[in-house]
Amino acid sequence: MKxxxxxxxxxxxxxxxxxxxxxxxxxxxxxxxxxxTGTVESKNKPKSKKKTPPxxxxxxxxxxxxxxxxxxxxxxxxxxxxxxxAVARMPQFGNxxxxxxxxxxxxxxxxxxEETGAMNIVTGIxxxxxxxxxxxxxxxxxxxxxxxxxxxxxxxxKDEETRLKRNEMERHFExxxxxxxxxxxxxxxxxxxxxxxxIILNGHLSPGGGFSGGAVLGAGxxxxxxxxxxxxxxxxxTYKTFKWVSVCxxxxxxxxxxxxxxxxxxxxxxxxxxxxxxxxLSGGLLLPLNFVVGCVVACxxxxxxxxxxxGEF
Amino acid sequence: MSMALWQNLxxxxxxxxxxxxxxSSVLKAKAARAVMLGLSILExxxxxxxxxFTVSLGESFVFPMGEIGAPFGNELRVGPxxxxxxxxxxxxxxxxxxxxxxxxxxxxxxxxTPLYAAVYCLLFAAxxxxxxxxxxxxxxxxxxxxxxxxxALISARGHGQHIFAAARYxxxxxxxxxxxxxxxxMLYSLTGHLLFPQLGAAVRQxxxxxxxxxxxxxxxLLMTMGVAIKSALYPFHTWLPSAYSNSTxxxxxxxxxxxxxxxxxxxxKIFLRAEGTAVFARRIDDVLFxxxxxxxIAGSLHAIVQRHVLRMVAYSSVxxxxxxxxGLALGTREGVAATVFHILAxxxxxxxxxxxxxxxxxxxGQNDTFPALRGAAKKAPVAGLAFLxxxxxxxxxxxxxxxxxxVFLAQAGIGIGGWRMYVVLAEIVLSTALNVxxxxxxxxxxxxDGETDAKEKPASNWPxxxxxxxxxxxxxxxxxxxxxxxDWIQKGIALFV
Numbered sequence: 158m159k160x161x162x163x164x165x166x167x168x169x170x171x172x173x174x175x176x177x178x179x180x181x182x183x184x185x186x187x188x189x190x191x192x193x194t195g196t197v198e199s200k201n202k203p204k205s206k207k208k209t210p211p212x213x214x215x216x217x218x219x220x221x222x223x224x225x226x227x228x229x230x231x232x233x234x235x236x237x238x239x240x241x242x243a244v245a246r247m248p249q250f251g252n253x254x255x256x257x258x259x260x261x262x263x264x265x266x267x268x269x270x271e272e273t274g275a276m277n278i279v280t281g282i283x284x285x286x287x288x289x290x291x292x293x294x295x296x297x298x299x300x301x302x303x304x305x306x307x308x309x310x311x312x313x314x315k316d317e318e319t320r321l322k323r324n325e326m327e328r329h330f331e332x333x334x335x336x337x338x339x340x341x342x343x344x345x346x347x348x349x350x351x352x353x354x355x356i357i358l359n360g361h362l363s364p365g366g367g368f369s370g371g372a373v374l375g376a377g378x379x380x381x382x383x384x385x386x387x388x389x390x391x392x393x394x395t396y397k398t399f400k401w402v403s404v405c406x407x408x409x410x411x412x413x414x415x416x417x418x419x420x421x422x423x424x425x426x427x428x429x430x431x432x433x434x435x436x437x438l439s440g441g442l443l444l445p446l447n448f449v450v451g452c453v454v455a456c457x458x459x460x461x462x463x464x465x466x467x468g469e470f
Numbered sequence: 471m472s473m474a475l476w477q478n479l480x481x482x483x484x485x486x487x488x489x490x491x492x493x494s495s496v497l498k499a500k501a502a503r504a505v506m507l508g509l510s511i512l513e514x515x516x517x518x519x520x521x522x523f524t525v526s527l528g529e530s531f532v533f534p535m536g537e538i539g540a541p542f543g544n545e546l547r548v549g550p551x552x553x554x555x556x557x558x559x560x561x562x563x564x565x566x567x568x569x570x571x572x573x574x575x576x577x578x579x580x581x582x583t584p585l586y587a588a589v590y591c592l593l594f595a596a597x598x599x600x601x602x603x604x605x606x607x608x609x610x611x612x613x614x615x616x617x618x619x620x621x622a623l624i625s626a627r628g629h630g631q632h633i634f635a636a637a638r639y640x641x642x643x644x645x646x647x648x649x650x651x652x653x654x655x656m657l658y659s660l661t662g663h664l665l666f667p668q669l670g671a672a673v674r675q676x677x678x679x680x681x682x683x684x685x686x687x688x689x690x691l692l693m694t695m696g697v698a699i700k701s702a703l704y705p706f707h708t709w710l711p712s713a714y715s716n717s718t719x720x721x722x723x724x725x726x727x728x729x730x731x732x733x734x735x736x737x738x739k740i741f742l743r744a745e746g747t748a749v750f751a752r753r754i755d756d757v758l759f760x761x762x763x764x765x766x767i768a769g770s771l772h773a774i775v776q777r778h779v780l781r782m783v784a785y786s787s788v789x790x791x792x793x794x795x796x797g798l799a800l801g802t803r804e805g806v807a808a809t810v811f812h813i814l815a816x817x818x819x820x821x822x823x824x825x826x827x828x829x830x831x832x833x834x835g836q837n838d839t840f841p842a843l844r845g846a847a848k849k850a851p852v853a854g855l856a857f858l859x860x861x862x863x864x865x866x867x868x869x870x871x872x873x874x875x876x877v878f879l880a881q882a883g884i885g886i887g888g889w890r891m892y893v894v895l896a897e898i899v900l901s902t903a904l905n906v907x908x909x910x911x912x913x914x915x916x917x918x919d920g921e922t923d924a925k926e927k928p929a930s931n932w933p934x935x936x937x938x939x940x941x942x943x944x945x946x947x948x949x950x951x952x953x954x955x956x957d958w959i960q961k962g963i964a965l966f967v
Contacts, residue, residue: 173775243685247659261662264542289535289544293611296488300592300615303495304622307585400496407492415485421537423473
């Protein structure tokens with residue numbers, strides 16, 4: 158076929174078909190040539206009549222064109238200007254007078270301690286007043302792990318044999334024993350764990366709580382795994398542990414919060430006392446909720462790390 | 471005020487879906503699929519109960535999430551409009567899973583199925599929560615869940631092109647979520663409220679006093695843009711075709727008919743409940759009008775040149791999203807009601823098209839180009855009929871859902887008068903012509919004589935047949951009883967403010 162310069166119409170047609178994405182086109186056409194089940198006979202193959210000459214591919218060109226980059230810069234600059242302008246006109250941060258309505262903040266400051274039993278107002282708000290948001294937020298972590306597992310996990314391999322083979326292969330590339338790291342980890346890991354547990358258990362009394370304490374615990378797990386490898390950590394933390402701890406924590410969270418919402422909305426007595434604010438065993442559901450959130454966060458952090466690190470999960 | 475027993479349903483539905491998600495992630499594949507189906511059936515039943523009560527009582531109710539209600543805690547709010555949209559989306563999710571069941575078994579590996587089921591249950595929870603929430607931040611939390619869930623649904627088949635589609639979806643949609651969060655936090659720092667009624671009152675107050683007007687409008691603009699990107703309004707649609715056309719049947723049906731629609735319903739609530747008329751006063755609706763106009767035509771043009779039927783169906787979604795935003799951009803009650811109706815009609819038709827299209831593709835050897843699909847309707851007659859009905863509904867053949875929604879949209883357009891009336895009417899006529907060009911071309915192609923090897927007849931896929939038959943019934947119901955449904959919507963929207 159004679160090569161010809163694409164006229165305006167065919168260029169437009171080509172742009173319409175894949176909307177300016179050359180990758181999209183390659184993906185779709187590779188799919189067409191190599192169907193997944195591999196049962197298509199050649200007679201069923203489409204005979205593509207319209208062929209755009211690849212060397213004059215208008216799609217390739219336009220992401221590199223100077224005007225395209227200039228346009229992107231201009232849009233970004235306009236956006237920055239708009240946002241900066243808006244921030245300059247916003248109420249000054251921390252200044253109570255400029256807020257249109259400070260009813261909410263005043264209520265929280267005045268009532269949180271007696272109503273929820275939390276010395277730490279933030280914990281009182283996120284686990285009690287706005288407990289529904291936090292319930293959703295811990296499921297965000299859960300779904301993030303589920304999605305990453307779905308894409309990367311070796312448990313998604315076709316069969317057990319492939320999984321074991323891949324597991325073997327990936328562990329082969331694990332770094333060896335590092336004396337400096339191990340000595341430091343031997344010293345630090347217990348401290349980190351204790352500190353993480355402290356943050357979680359004191360979440361309703363002092364700054365901290367499930368999210369931050371869980372992150373500390375997760376960091377401890379990651380440090381231990383890095384220093385001593387999978388054999389050591391699997392004595393107490395495997396894929397199964399991870400699964401069951403997260404699932405049980407989330408179930409408990411949903412049940413407890415569901416019960417709390419149900420009794421609250423129906424004005425029933427929930428039989429959960431808030432205790433004396435300031436005591437470690439106070440705050441009603443706050444302490445157990447902080448604990449399960451901590452578990453979920455620690456498991457999530459560790460799972461995400463190992464997934465990108467290779468091995469086990 | 472004490473709650474009637476049925477008024478606890480929203481809470482049960484959300485918490486139940488969250489718990490099913492946690493449980494199904496540790497089950498075996500078969501049990502996980504059973505959980506998916508069982509949960510969907512229960513949620514549908516719950517939604518229909520809510521719809522029955524709210525419509526027959528003609529009122530909405532607020533469910534405080536905790537002892538301390540507004541304005542300090544979270545709340546859910548259920549009225550006729552929420553229940554109707556929720557019921558239809560739940561029904562579509564159920565039918566998508568039923569219809570895509572066999573393909574799901576084939577496409578998603580056994581050991582990945584529990585995770586797929588968990589993600590599906592979480593998406594269900596997000597759908598219910600986003601439909602019912604009375605709180606802007608709760609909406610954002612569940613937007614996050616549904617964004618990640620959608621990525622998982624797209625990439626569940628695990629081949630290169632699906633990962634690619636999921637990555638692109640992720641990038642574009644995180645941009646959308648980010649804009650939404652920016653707008654939301656600006657709004658919160660201006661008003662000090664997150665619940666819709668209090669937020670609306672505070673915004674009206676600010677407008678009255680003419681304070682902070684620039685950040686206020688910018689915050690609404692950011693949220694609108696966020697939703698526009700996430701629901702693929704025209705210039706932001708680039709993630710859509712590869713995401714919709716490549717995933718497994720259930721995923722494409724859910725993504726196209728549920729995920730993008732719930733964002734738009736949320737935007738409607740923000741428009742009507744959070745600030746009344748502020749946005750409309752500042753010509754954001756004019757911008758949306760322009761985008762919608764361009765989107766309807768450009769989406770159709772994109773669809774016409776496609777060589778792959780499923781990509782064509784995906785691009786037609788771009789045009790239909792244009793319609794949905796068009797109703798919103800008219801800025802009147804009738805326009806919003808027409809938008810809600812179009813959400814329903816399009817969800818029913820598009821999920822049907824994707825389910826049927828995927829089935830037709832698999833009976834034609836996984837090839838969905840036009841020549842390959844010739845005669846596919848004879849191999850899978852019910853799927854072929856469903857594709858035809860879905861195509862006719864989108865074109866706007868009378869007695870089908872799409873026709874009623876185009877009539878309502880045209881009526882709303884006539885209601886506003888002026889030059890925009892003529893533009894809307896001309897647009898509807900032109901896009902109907904374009905719809906005929908691609909939709910009916912595809913549908914009729916299915917009935918042409920192909921090179922069929924009549925020896926091997928593919929086994930009939932009864933769950934799919936049942937699902938698309940129900941969706942056909944739903945489309946006909948929306949077409950025939952359009953005015954009744956419209957009544958419920960208008961009742962619900964009247965209760966919004």
